[in-house]
Amino acid sequence: MQTEGFKPFSGPDAFRVLSKAKARLNLDKMEMEDILNAVSSLGVLMETEIALIYALQDQICTRCGWCCTENTPLNAPKDELKRIAAFKKSSYKKLKKRIRARPNRDGTMRLTRHPCPFHGDGCSVYSVRPGVCRSVPTNMILASLAGNGSYPAKCEISDDLMAELVIKRALEEKMARETPDLMKEIADKKREEMGRLSQMTQAQRFQHLVSRHKARLKQV
Ligand code: SF4
Ligand code: SF4
Numbered sequence: 001m002q003t004e005g006f007k008p009f010s011g012p013d014a015f016r017v018l019s020k021a022k023a024r025l026n027l028d029k030m031e032m033e034d035i036l037n038a039v040s041s042l043g044v045l046m047e048t049e050i051a052l053i054y055a056l057q058d059q060i061c062t063r064c065g066w067c068c069t070e071n072t073p074l075n076a077p078k079d080e081l082k083r084i085a086a087f088k089k090s091s092y093k094k095l096k097k098r099i100r101a102r103p104n105r106d107g108t109m110r111l112t113r114h115p116c117p118f119h120g121d122g123c124s125v126y127s128v129r130p131g132v133c134r135s136v137p138t139n140m141i142l143a144s145l146a147g148n149g150s151y152p153a154k155c156e157i158s159d160d161l162m163a164e165l166v167i168k169r170a171l172e173e174k175m176a177r178e179t180p181d182l183m184k185e186i187a188d189k190k191r192e193e194m195g196r197l198s199q200m201t202q203a204q205r206f207q208h209l210v211s212r213h214k215a216r217l218k219q220v
Pocket of ligand 2: 122125133
């Protein structure tokens with residue numbers, strides 16, 4: 001669980017997330033208090049919730065390019081740049097020169113061009129983009145919740161990801177109140193699932209969490 005610098009999720013960002021969640025929930029069947037509590041409690045995210053939004057962001061990214069112009073210059077490990085060079089059918093040396101990559105002290109490379117040299121009409125290396133790009137906007141959301149940066153409001157999917165968590169938490173609250181026995185059963189299953197998740201690779205874990213979340217939304 002990420003708890004560092006915890007404070008309730010509030011302000012204009014929380015209002016936008018609240019309206020997105022409300023638009024997706026059947027408000028006749030929900031208590032507004034559950035939804036409001038779910039929004040303000042987003043100051044702390046559970047590990048499985050973080051994994052869920054990491055997995056979802058890959059599926060719903062609109063490729064708007066904001067992070068490619070704002071989130072630069074990039075730092076990327078050499079092997080990620082070598083993978084991009086192979087994808088571009090170029091040598092690593094030529095690619096390095098073209099993107100003006102400079103070595104950092106920690107062995108990674110800094111892409112000094114701004115905006116990102118791979119950004120044109122969208123990302124030209126999307127399938128092999130560096131890990132730092134794959135972690136946007138969840139890494140920025142987590143940093144902002146910990147008080148280490150601004151909430152990435154200009155990323156087109158940040159509010160959608162947070163709204164997913166509001167819906168998840170509000171539904172859990174409703175179930176806990178209305179069907180405590182079922183919730184106990186679910187808690188037992190969750191413990192079993194945590195054991196299974198720990199045996200999976202990260203990719204399998206992400207896929208599993210997304211499928212389970214989608215199945216749960218179908219039941220709403
Ligand atoms: S800003 Fe957000 S939606 Fe836009 S490309 Fe980056 S991650 Fe995707
Ligand atoms: S590598 Fe692609 S996703 Fe990453 S900043 Fe550059 S254009 Fe954007």
